[in-house]
Amino acid sequence: MSVKRVVGTLAIVVALGACTRITDRQGFLADQELIAAISPGVDNRASVEKTLGRPTFISKWDENSWYYLARTTSQLAFLPSKPTSQDMLKITFDGAGNVAAVTRDQTLDQIVQVAPSGDKTPVYGRDSGFFADIFGNIGAVGAVAPGPSRDQ
Incomplete structure (x- = not known):
């Protein structure tokens, strides 16, 4: 085998190695046994927080809804990442702070791509x-600010 073939083969192997798929997991790591331990009518906010930890976010419009969110994304080299799976756990509390419902959604239906509207942030005020x-x-x-004099 010639040196050129060896170098060419190595170059192809290195180039293909740079195109490996990158998988990333973000958010809440769901433990099935802990989720199954949350029971409506039995648990309350404090017991849910001790069992699952703080929620990923609490609803802005209804403080009685806690969300635990996990997402797995996949990316090929320098291309943008794409979500491959999502797990959303919603725990709803009643007025007394007890668990009313536990729902789980594992679909990608609720993912929305948000594109910025330009590459500059407008700054209002003086244009300099x-x-x-x-x-x-x-x-x-x-410099002395305009106004009444201190000598008066």
Whole structure:
């Protein structure tokens, strides 16, 4: 085998190795036994927090809904990552703080891609350029603000 073939083969192997799929898991690690231990009418907020830990988030509109969220994503080299699975556990409490319902959703239906609307954040107020930002304070340091004099 010639040196060129060996080098070419090594280059192909290295190039294909760079295209491996990257899998990432984010969020709550669900333990089936702990989730099964949560019972409506028996558990309350404190016991749920001791069993599962703090929720991923609490509903902004209804503080009686706790969500535990986990997501697995997959990415090929430099391409954007895509969700492959999602597990959402929702625990609903009644007015007294006792568990009313435990629901689980393992579909990807509720995932939404949010695209930013441009690459710049608008800043409202004074519109200044590079030099105005650098040299804008010259003469302003130690200057007396307009208003009534202190001597009066």
